[in-house]
Amino acid sequence: MAAAAVMLFVPPITHAPASHPFADQRRMLGIPNLLDVISNLPFAVVGVLGLLFVGRRKEAFTGSWERAAFAVMFAGMGLTALGSTCYHLAPDNATLFWDRVPMTIVFMSLFAIVIGDRIGWDAGRRLLLPLLAAGIASVVYWRWTGDLRFYGLVQYFPMLAILLMVLLRPRMYTGTVWLAGAMCWYALAKIFEMLDAQIFALGQVVSGHTLKHLAAGAASWWLLRMMKVRRAVEFVASD
16 A cells, blocks of 8 residues: 555656567568467466366365465466467557456466465455455556556566565465566566567567566466465474
8 A cells, every 4th residue: 555655656657659569570370470479378378277276176275265366366377368469469558458457367366375375364365356456457547547657566566575475474385486486487577578679689589578478477387386386384394
């Protein structure tokens, strides 16, 4: 809430139309921006695998809200694959909306999961729906006003808060290394995104944006592994 209040004093941040054309605009096999399109496949694969695990392994989750949070997160990954594919086939603000909405679902459901792990089950349960609503509202606000301030807050603040919780709060589950790995892959994805044109200029083989999708897909896979291998710390201590 304090971070959101601070954003009220930050000048509006707008999305420059020039940012839609990415470095690699090659049409291959009749598909525009092919590599930026097909590099979304990892999100779909991880999303499906995650939902299958959630559906089959109820015993892997301590509470029903946590199982629901993981289901929402992996559904968000699958929807990100769909939304990002539609966006890169025809990049503009209208299609970008459907790319950003599922991404906020992933960010905010993960945020609630880590809050439940590091702060307390009740906190995670109570915050899941409000966080999801805030994430979607930030994209609606951007589409309505053109102002990216609150979308930026939704995208970056949870990553900072998760890092602080991992460093400062005791864990309820093992598997922190997989969460840390996911955060590292996501940080690398943002670096690739910023260096889109520079990477493509190295040999015009692949662009930074394509690599961003692959790195973010790797981050998603690490979250899948975290869910699969983690165990309650109390159980580990009793072994």
